[in-house]
């Protein structure tokens with residue numbers, strides 16, 4: 396059997412890192428999912444003056460401090476994007492494409508996605524719209540696929556899916572040098588609406604319209620309601636009590652994903668509460 400962790404933490408921003416540090420101090424067997432850059436929002440901050448103990452620091456410098464801290468504690472980041480989490484009763488299964496991890500408790504620290512869904516996105520979800528192109532790639536063999544990529548990670552998925560699809564359009568939602576294979580056609584346009592009858596047929600762009608069988612929207616984070624089926628959401632945020640417990644036993648949440656104000660130190664504080672609540676929960680189920 397695969398190793399079953401005590402606590403799986405999803406997200407490597409300040410909330411997830413603080414949860415990891417505190418769970419590790421309490422001697423729990425943890426796994427932390429995210430990326431080596433920790434958080435896009437952390438790297439982007441020009442100047443941070445409200446993180447106690449670090450006056451006049453850039454987001455990038457704060458990121459380096461956080462990295463040094465977790466390195467010294469022997470905490471590693473597993474660079475995987477969790478696509479779905481299923482509550483199995485007394486444990487959780489976390490899906491990464493075809494791979495699965497198991498943990499007794501989970502802490503959601505996925506941040507907050509600010510972009511609204513596209514028109515038609517929710518309507519066609521599962522009918523041609525998806526959030527993991529590599530997972531669904533076999534369904535699109537010899538078909539036309541469009542990937543709307545919000546981060547560079549999406550380029551890898553585009554290159555892989557282009558091997559199976561008859562045509563792959565890539566719509567970058569950021570400006571950078573794209574590392575895409577020749578087969579991929581880059582469209583520098585703004586997606587407006589997904590249309591079709593029973594399933595996806597077209598993507599309307601600001602200055603064009605393309606025929607497509609599938610549209611994958613690859614953002615930094617998946618909406619929590621899609622990530623964890625059955626999770627209670629209120630006003631676009633995960634509903635938690637003061638112990639950072641969600642409506643699902645053993646599932647805790649912290650940081651921007653549970654509500655405003657969107658701030659580093661608030662996220663770190665909540666990550667700590669979530670970790671300690673998870674530790675208490677683990678002792679209660681023994």
Ligand SMILES: Cc1cc2nc3c(=O)[nH]c(=O)nc-3n(C[C@H](O)[C@H](O)[C@H](O)COP(=O)(O)OP(=O)(O)OC[C@H]3O[C@@H](n4cnc5c(N)ncnc54)[C@H](O)[C@@H]3O)c2cc1C
Pocket residue numbers: 405406407408409410411428429430433434435436437439440441442443444445446475476477478504505506507615616617622649650651652656657658659660662
């Ligand atoms: C330009 C800018 C400047 C800012 N300046 C300040 C400031 O000066 N002071 C301040 O207090 N706050 C500031 N903020 C706000 C601050 O960035 C956020 O409040 C904070 O980063 C939230 O932390 P978090 O841990 O909740 O989420 P995030 O920092 O958003 O981290 C979430 C992480 O989880 C990862 N993730 C998401 N879903 C998954 C998944 N399914 N699988 C694996 N990983 C996943 C993401 O990739 C991301 O790395 C600023 C924000 C911006 C954009």
